[in-house]
Amino acid sequence: MSIIEAKNIYKVYNETKVPVNALNGVDLKIEEGEFTAIVGPSGSGKTTLLNILGGLDLPSKGDIFIEGTNLKDLSSRQLINFRLHNIGFVFQSYNLIPVLTAKENTEFILELQKVPKKERMQKALELLEAVGIADKVDHKPGQLSGGQQQRVAVARALASQPRFIIADEPTANLDSRSTNELLEIMAEMNRKYHSTFIFATHDQRVMDKAHRIVTIDDGKIIGDETFKGR
Amino acid sequence: MRTLIKIAWRNLWRNRRRTILTASAVVLALFLALIMRSMQFGSYEQMISAGVSQVGDLQVHDTGYQANQSIDRAFFYRKSMGKTLAGIQGITRVLPGLKTFSLSSYGKQTKGVLISGINPVLQNQQNHLSGKIIQGKYPTGDHNDVLLGDKLAEFLKMKVGDTLVLLGQGYRGITAYGIYKVSGIFHLPSLQMNSELVYMNLKAAQDFVYPYQSGLLTSLSVFLKDPAKLESKKKEIEHALDSDFEVISWKTMLSDILQTIKVDNISGQIMLLILYIIAAFGIFSTILMMTMEKRRQYAIMVSIGMERRRLVWVSIFETFIISIIGIIIGLLLASPVIYYLHFHPIPITGDMAKMYLEFNIEPVLPFSIKAHVFLSQTIIVLVLSLLSSLYPIIYLSRFNILNAFRH
Numbered sequence: 270m271s272i273i274e275a276k277n278i279y280k281v282y283n284e285t286k287v288p289v290n291a292l293n294g295v296d297l298k299i300e301e302g303e304f305t306a307i308v309g310p311s312g313s314g315k316t317t318l319l320n321i322l323g324g325l326d327l328p329s330k331g332d333i334f335i336e337g338t339n340l341k342d343l344s345s346r347q348l349i350n351f352r353l354h355n356i357g358f359v360f361q362s363y364n365l366i367p368v369l370t371a372k373e374n375t376e377f378i379l380e381l382q383k384v385p386k387k388e389r390m391q392k393a394l395e396l397l398e399a400v401g402i403a404d405k406v407d408h409k410p411g412q413l414s415g416g417q418q419q420r421v422a423v424a425r426a427l428a429s430q431p432r433f434i435i436a437d438e439p440t441a442n443l444d445s446r447s448t449n450e451l452l453e454i455m456a457e458m459n460r461k462y463h464s465t466f467i468f469a470t471h472d473q474r475v476m477d478k479a480h481r482i483v484t485i486d487d488g489k490i491i492g493d494e495t496f497k498g499r
Numbered sequence: 500m501r502t503l504i505k506i507a508w509r510n511l512w513r514n515r516r517r518t519i520l521t522a523s524a525v526v527l528a529l530f531l532a533l534i535m536r537s538m539q540f541g542s543y544e545q546m547i548s549a550g551v552s553q554v555g556d557l558q559v560h561d562t563g564y565q566a567n568q569s570i571d572r573a574f575f576y577r578k579s580m581g582k583t584l585a586g587i588q589g590i591t592r593v594l595p596g597l598k599t600f601s602l603s604s605y606g607k608q609t610k611g612v613l614i615s616g617i618n619p620v621l622q623n624q625q626n627h628l629s630g631k632i633i634q635g636k637y638p639t640g641d642h643n644d645v646l647l648g649d650k651l652a653e654f655l656k657m658k659v660g661d662t663l664v665l666l667g668q669g670y671r672g673i674t675a676y677g678i679y680k681v682s683g684i685f686h687l688p689s690l691q692m693n694s695e696l697v698y699m700n701l702k703a704a705q706d707f708v709y710p711y712q713s714g715l716l717t718s719l720s721v722f723l724k725d726p727a728k729l730e731s732k733k734k735e736i737e738h739a740l741d742s743d744f745e746v747i748s749w750k751t752m753l754s755d756i757l758q759t760i761k762v763d764n765i766s767g768q769i770m771l772l773i774l775y776i777i778a779a780f781g782i783f784s785t786i787l788m789m790t791m792e793k794r795r796q797y798a799i800m801v802s803i804g805m806e807r808r809r810l811v812w813v814s815i816f817e818t819f820i821i822s823i824i825g826i827i828i829g830l831l832l833a834s835p836v837i838y839y840l841h842f843h844p845i846p847i848t849g850d851m852a853k854m855y856l857e858f859n860i861e862p863v864l865p866f867s868i869k870a871h872v873f874l875s876q877t878i879i880v881l882v883l884s885l886l887s888s889l890y891p892i893i894y895l896s897r898f899n900i901l902n903a904f905r906h
Contacts, residue, residue, distance in 0.1 A: 325802055325900050346806065353804025364799045364904075368509035373502075380502055381804050425803070 272432055272465055273299040273322055278331035280317050280488070291317040292328070293488040299433065299467060304459045306468045306479035314488040315469035316437055322467060323435040324352050336432065353381055357426030357434035357464075361441045363418040365410040371397060371421045372406040378429045389428075396424040399461075400454050416447025420454060427458055433465035440472045452478050503809060507816035510793065518821060521785040525825020525884055526832065528778030532771055532876045533833040539767045540867035541841065543760045549688075549860045550753040552626045555594065555720030557733055558752060559584075562745045564717060565752070570599045570670050574743070576714040583739045584721065589732055592722040594621050597704045597715060601667030601675065603697065605655040612651065612697045614665070616704025625722065628685065628698070635659035635683030643703045644682035648693035652684045659683060663697070670709035677707050688856045775883055783887040786818060790891040797895060798903035807896050814891040822884035826877055834873075840866040 280292040320326040379389035400420040484492030561574040597616035629637035669675030844863035852862035
């Protein structure tokens with residue numbers, strides 16, 4: 270069974286005023302362990318699709334099943350709890366909690382999951398070491414570079430052991446070196462933990478690493494290629 | 500919960516200046532409210548204290564005397580009454596008193612006066628009457644000398660050593676009359692008392708109104724150790740004495756003072772309300788700014804799986820911490836000022852001073868240091884600050900994550 274199954278997804282913004290059709294009947298299945306890039310021009314609906322797959326937004330029409338659970342059937346509170354235990358997020362602007370250190374940011378999600386203190390500290394340090402910033406665990410986001418912040422975001426996303434990780438343009442604000450390092454880390458995590466990654470990206474370097482590339486335009490999937498052996 | 504408090508604390512110090520500004524609004528509100536209320540309650544306490552020192556916390560009368568204060572409603576003191584009252588704990592002093600009206604005369608001058616029969620020693624212990632003597636001396640033993648108010652002496656053209664003639668109605672319809680030597684002239688804060696009051700030894704007053712039997716009184720003024728126990732002590736005394744007697748609290752005897760206080764308090768509360776509204780707007784506007792600035796942070800937290808109700812707690816903690824900081828500083832600033840003004844009251848002059856004197860109150864503005872003044876204002880300011888977090892609470896329970904991310 271697929272981890273994610275999107276069936277005939279439509280998303281219309283400003284339905285009552287000037288309707289904008291962001292998604293027009295998207296069908297998509299994501300399997301466990303995939304390293305998928307969703308690509309397409311600006312305004313094609315990539316971020317909208319990711320938001321819907323990640324339970325941050327609901328479709329105007331259609332259904333999203335995450336391992337058999339239809340997100341439309343969940344209350345707002347259940348949806349938050351569902352995200353906590355099943356979905357990891359890496360955002361374009363890092364979106365770390367600015368008042369918490371790298372370690373605390375990583376630990377925070379585990380605390381929300383009610384993981385005991387000792388265990389969550391150990392796990393946070395282990396992940397921060399894995400993403401290569403073991404020496405900056407007590408730095409706050411403002412004291413870290415963009416690349417370092419994004420590594421913390423990856424560690425945070427992985428900390429909760431989600432079923433899949435949504436990454437919206439994770440390399441958009443990074444330089445070449447940081448991009449390559451981050452992609453290596455995510456690919457390593459994909460191999461090591463068999464984590465499922467879904468990216469929205471314009472970045473060719475991300476596309477080059479992806480096992481599958483889903484192309485979207487005008488809110489419709491117009492291409493879906495799988496690259497075996499990557 | 501510790502993490503939520505930690506986040507709230509750090510959130511506050513991310514924008515130190517704004518936090519200080521918000522806390523300053525709390526400090527200012529509390530400081531002004533405390534000064535205002537302390538001054539008001541201080542003057543109320545002064546008014547009540549001045550009244551109570553005259554009449555006692557409670558008075559025992561013959562039943563019906565309070566409604567019809569006639570000498571015919573006087574009663575004869577029984578030793579059993581003294582024993583009964585002495586057996587009740589918390590009574591510090593019992594002053595016997597006899598009051599009656601009479602015509603006074605000296606030379607060609609006559610005037611209606613209020614005769615107050617007192618035990619000079621006990622009375623002096625209670626309200627330091629000897630300190631009010633401006634001419635002559637304060638009587639200490641059993642004799643027939645009287646003390647006159649300075650305005651009365653002036654009207655009658657009398658001086659110390661002169662003889663005053665009194666003529667009036669005695670107990671049970673007899674004619675009361677007597678000749679009394681003036682041993683001293685007093686000056687009390689009240690103009691009315693200075694113009695019409697004659698203090699007389701209790702024994703002499705009793706002989707004046709009814710020379711045939713000793714022990715006639717119109718009241719027994721009871722002073723309590725703890726005025727807060729007024730009602731319970733009143734009931735205790737009522738229960739201990741027989742039904743021939745009524746026990747009246749100062750609240751009934753000084754109902755006009757209480758009424759004045761009530762009216763004044765309402766005006767004070769209106770002023771306070773205006774102050775609170777202004778302060779609340781200051782606090783609310785900064786909390787509103789804080790909420791708007793942190794929309795993105797809130798969106799991150801909810802998107803990764805933090806329940807909105809926990810975010811609400813972060814917001815409440817933030818407001819609570821600011822309020823507590825403001826309250827502590829406000830208390831630290833206001834307390835020394837209030838304590839100083841309690842022990843060094845502001846003197847009042849002019850027409851206001853005259854008004855105070857008419858009410859038999861020293862023309863000064865003492866500040867209250869009673870705990871309830873501090874506690875009530877602290878609680879009000881705290882509640883007010885916490886009410887300001889209502890907006891963030893409403894916002895946090897409704898905001899759209901994606902919209903918040905765009906900010």
